[in-house]
Amino acid sequence: MKHALDFWYFTETSDAGDPVAVExxxxxxxxxxxxxxxxxFHPTVVCVKDRPALGGxxxxxxxxxxxxxxxxxxxxxxHAMGVPDFLPADDRAKVNAEGHGTAEETPGGVMRAWVTKGSRARPATVRQADDHEVDLFVDFDTRTRFPADAAISWEELREALKELAETGMRPTCVDWQESDVF
Incomplete structure (x- = not known):
């Protein structure tokens, strides 16, 4: 691993208040x-320890x-968000299919957001809470769900986290789609 990661998550004895270093x-x-x-009780948060901070x-x-x-x-x-240089160079040059400009056209401090695009689509309809469909949340407090097509396997999650630790940038081993959720 070239980059250490900080994880915020819950265990029997931890309330996710302090990060756990992964080296x-x-x-x-x-x-x-x-x-x-x-x-x-909230989605697990991960940051690369040696990337820049926004200040403030x-x-x-x-x-x-x-x-x-x-x-x-x-x-x-x-769910991933970051400034343009959080994207690998090849991704920075791509024009989003929805008409967004390249990352180079986005001012340096402007955050962008993405969610995974998986092959495990679930219906986008409103469901009863007990219907046993896959419900994955970007934010538990606001009940903001991931899109129906955002689900990936645990193996893909693991590979994405390994790549994040290797490159310090948004992983390329999974597909992404733009998100308006920050």
């Missing part, structure tokens, strides 16, 4: 094991990944 593949496997084993009074990172899990179905979805 090796063994650390990543241990943390993912804990995330999968314990109920998460909170000194927030210039990026963030967060993910939610459906443990019984072994699927997840990832």
């Amino acid at each position: 090796s593949s063994a650390d990543l496997e241990r943390v993912l094991g804990e995330v999968f084993a314990y109920k998460q 009074p909170l000194n927030l990172p210039d990026h963030q990944l967060k993910f939610d899990l459906d443990v019984p179905r072994r699927v997840a979805a990832i």
